[in-house]
């Protein structure tokens with residue numbers, strides 16, 4: 001079986017994580033064009049259920 005010869009050093013792991021782990025604690029948000037709420041990008045809005053101009057999931061409080 002192919003197996004790594006050595007384990008990664010802590011420095012190597014930390015160098016890799018320094019490249020992108022910083023983005024994990026500040027998720028990409030935007031204002032919903034339908035209701036104006038802050039929502040995650042590329043996700044349906046949690047408050048009105050709209051994504052890309054149409055309703056894709058059941059809204060939480062509008063019905």
Ligand SMILES: [Zn+2]
Nearest residue numbers: 032035045048
């Ligand atoms: Zn919305």
